[in-house]
Amino acid sequence: MPIRSASARWEGNLTEGTGTVRTGKGGLSGNYSFKSRFEEGEGTNPEELIAAAHAGCFSMAFSKGLADAGFTPTSVETTAQVHLDKTDAGMTVTRIALESVGDVPGIDAADFQKIADGAKENCPISRLLSPGAEISLNARLV
Template identity: 85%
Template sequence: MPIRSSSARWQGTLTEGSGTIRTGKGGFEGNYSFKSRFEEGEGTNPEELIAAAHAGCFSMAFSKALSDAGFPPSSVETTANVHLDKTDAGMTVTRIDLDTVGVVPGIDDAQFQSLAIGAKENCPISRLLSPGAAISLNAKLS
């Protein structure tokens, strides 16, 4: 399997400095700063990129699970909300809330929910993050 990489460059102090984050193949490049990470400043931040990775991974895993069960989806749209909280250990990603909506012809809600839970437990990014952060799932069949 391929190895994926991204890079970051930071210049200056923690609170006054700034940086850029770039994915390995150049599909995304964004500015980040103390304000974009810990306040509401413009730019991206590591937690937002984790949210994007988790939403993308879950959507693909859920699509595969649905297709394998005989219900190929028309679409799966997922939002991941990453919670960065101050704990005794310092700033920590404590929780990730996945909200997904699937357009899946022919499936009933019980099977949809079961497959969504399985995708949450088995997507590689969930498996990476779940030992340190609680992951919730709200799955809606549209």
């Protein structure tokens, strides 16, 4: 399997400095700053990138689970909200809320939910993050 990479460059101090992040193959790049991470400033931040990775991984795992069960999804759309909270240990990702909507012809709600729950437990990013963060899922069939 390939090894994936990304890079980041930061210039200046924590509160006034600025940085850039870039995925290894250049598919994503963006600016980040103290304000984009801890306030509502322009740019991206590490937690947003984690959210994108988790939403993408879950959507693919869910799609595979559906196909393995004999249901070809028309689409799976997932949003991940990463919660960065101040704890006794410092700023910590405490929870991630996944919201997923699937257009899956021929499946009933119970099978849809069962497969969604399996994808939440077994996608590689969920497995990486679940020891430290609570992961919730709201999956809806359209």
